[in-house]
Amino acid sequence: MSLGKRLTRLRKDHNMSREDLAKRLGLSYWAIAKYETDERVPSPDILSKISEVFSVSVDYLLGLVDDPNPAQLAANTNEQTKDRLPDWVKSLPPDMQQFVDEESKHGWP
Numbered sequence: 001m002s003l004g005k006r007l008t009r010l011r012k013d014h015n016m017s018r019e020d021l022a023k024r025l026g027l028s029y030w031a032i033a034k035y036e037t038d039e040r041v042p043s044p045d046i047l048s049k050i051s052e053v054f055s056v057s058v059d060y061l062l063g064l065v066d067d068p069n070p071a072q073l074a075a076n077t078n079e080q081t082k083d084r085l086p087d088w089v090k091s092l093p094p095d096m097q098q099f100v101d102e103e104s105k106h107g108w109p
Helices: 003-013 018-025 029-036 044-054 070-084 094-104
Strands: none
Touching: 003 029, 018 029, 018 044
16 A cells, blocks of 8 residues: 555544644645645655554554564563563563663673
8 A cells, every 4th residue: 555545544543633643743635635645755754743643663664564563562572671681670661671681682781
């Protein structure tokens, strides 16, 4: 499915008009129309804003993955990571836990 079709589906699923989405993104109606008809591709900044508005990943918008909610995958990965980590690491913030886990794969004790 193209970016335009995914964007159209997301917008309609959220009961938003093109005008509503344009206002939220600080764009014109016509910019949204061109994105939805695949006449133009949004810049990386706009893609990021779109992903935030709809709580989906940029990879989903671009059609690289079919799961629109990668946070669920990240949460599952974090739980698996926690099972492998020593207790003292589990008390760290999640991003630090992930850092320690990644470093331990490279021989860090």
